[in-house]
Amino acid sequence: MGELDYDKVLEELVNHSKNPETNQFPDILERYLQNIAKTGDTIFPWIKVKPFIRKKIEIVIDDFHSKYPLKDEQTCVPNCDPFDYDSIKSNILQCFDWFCAAPFTIQRLCELLIEPYRHYKRTDKFMRGIEKNIIVVSTIQPQPNKYSTPETY
Template structure:
């Protein structure tokens, strides 16, 4: 049984590394403040859904030691983008009085996430909870967007 668990763990490590390699350019563009306008390619979406158990595990126990943080960060950044865009489709976001729209706020959240290069934010477990089931607590793209901004705008 323990050998089977190690085999699954090794497979996730390889998939996570593959995901990182496939998304490195996208994450780099986000870090540079370049807005990603196109959809994520199908193969990345498929790999992202295969890696969802990693996020579920982190949301339950907060443990990430077994994963390379840089690889995991790519998964978190891309999944956050995907989740927030889906929430925007379900619950359209109106511009604020300062004329900032959803995309502006999304860019801020993603850039904050990219700042964590050496270690994850201490709020990672809560971030993963929202990534797994965003509608459990939020029925508004604006509210979940600001909740995510608050979670990634931390110092560790």
């Protein structure tokens, strides 16, 4: 993977926050996501990282749904509420928006975002996997580093 230029990552995170509607990310942000999946450390304060990860969640969920649309018989299964794509997507994003710091499941969440098809072939199961990593209450702070600010300790 090579060493990441964290100054460049921070610059791209700031650029993304100024243009949050973009669906394309520079390679360095994709590598940054892989780094979080590997280490569990966001490096930067959550306020800088959150918009990028939120947008990535949206894109990956939409792409997954396009690739694996659900058949009617898959939306209603015993012992589960009927699957409603829009409602669950909205709930996932709403829960994500509540975080003031990275969820303690950030490492697993990033693993799902970089390799969504590794363990899942159905949209409902993938979204429930994402949801389980977002409906947590514990958070973590990045390890102290030169990008830390007093409020992130």
